[in-house]
Amino acid sequence: MNAHDVIKAWDEAGPKHIHPSRGVSEEAYWASGEQTAHQLAEVLKPGWRVVDFGVGDGRVAIPLRRLGFEVTGADASPTMLTALAGNDPGLPQVQTDGSDLYAQLGHKADAVVCLAVLIHHGRASVLTILDGLCKAVRKGGLLILDWPTSAHPEEAQIWIDVTTWDPDVQQAEAAKRGLKRVEGDHPWAVFRKS
Numbered sequence: 001m002n003a004h005d006v007i008k009a010w011d012e013a014g015p016k017h018i019h020p021s022r023g024v025s026e027e028a029y030w031a032s033g034e035q036t037a038h039q040l041a042e043v044l045k046p047g048w049r050v051v052d053f054g055v056g057d058g059r060v061a062i063p064l065r066r067l068g069f070e071v072t073g074a075d076a077s078p079t080m081l082t083a084l085a086g087n088d089p090g091l092p093q094v095q096t097d098g099s100d101l102y103a104q105l106g107h108k109a110d111a112v113v114c115l116a117v118l119i120h121h122g123r124a125s126v127l128t129i130l131d132g133l134c135k136a137v138r139k140g141g142l143l144i145l146d147w148p149t150s151a152h153p154e155e156a157q158i159w160i161d162v163t164t165w166d167p168d169v170q171q172a173e174a175a176k177r178g179l180k181r182v183e184g185d186h187p188w189a190v191f192r193k194s
């Protein structure tokens with residue numbers, strides 16, 4: 001499964017499949033994003049320029065912007081970006097698959113947040129996307145990644161599957177990119193770029 005096929009599948013599926021809470025209610029969906037934004041705000045510094053990569057329709061980006069961060073939404077899917085603009089017309093957005101994120105932004109971000117995106121890609125695609133995200137973050141900035149590890153790693157076969165990583169492989173790939181794990185009780189992997 002290549003990155004193009006995963007992106008196409010998300011574009012066709014649209015925002016209704018973004019998070020399981022949407023199956024409960026719209027209220028539950030937006031409340032889940034609000035909760036995640038507050039958790040992120042414990043890690044991010046006030047006023048930071050933050051990219052939500054794989055922003056979807058803004059479940060997390062919109063409440064994060066309301067908390068005072070300078071948020072840009074990035075996504076490869078035109079369907080998602082149209083939905084994002086409908087939900088928050090003032091939220092800056094860029095269309096990218098990650099490879100040209102830095103060029104699209106025109107600046108280095110203080111942090112890139114990437115939730116429920118890498119999990120759906122095969123390992124080779126994840127590493128390519130990571131290279132793009134690393135380029136877009138300033139030295140000393142953070143990458144906050146949904147990048148799950150497992151004692152029994154599996155690789156996604158279809159767009160909605162989840163890829164898990166051997167912890168040692170993950171650490172080695174992070175180190176190659178100058179990413180150092182920030183210890184703490186976070187729901188995601190937090191790395192500082194050196």
Ligand SMILES: C[S@@+](CC[C@H](N)C(=O)[O-])C[C@H]1O[C@@H](n2cnc3c(N)ncnc32)[C@H](O)[C@@H]1O
Nearest residue numbers: 010018054055056059075076077080097115116
């Ligand atoms: C499960 S949704 C998650 C949305 C959002 N991060 C959230 O947690 O609400 C996955 C999103 O990632 C986007 N996406 C997947 N692969 C991507 C890639 N390589 N580059 C940019 N966007 C991608 C999809 O279009 C979709 O909007």
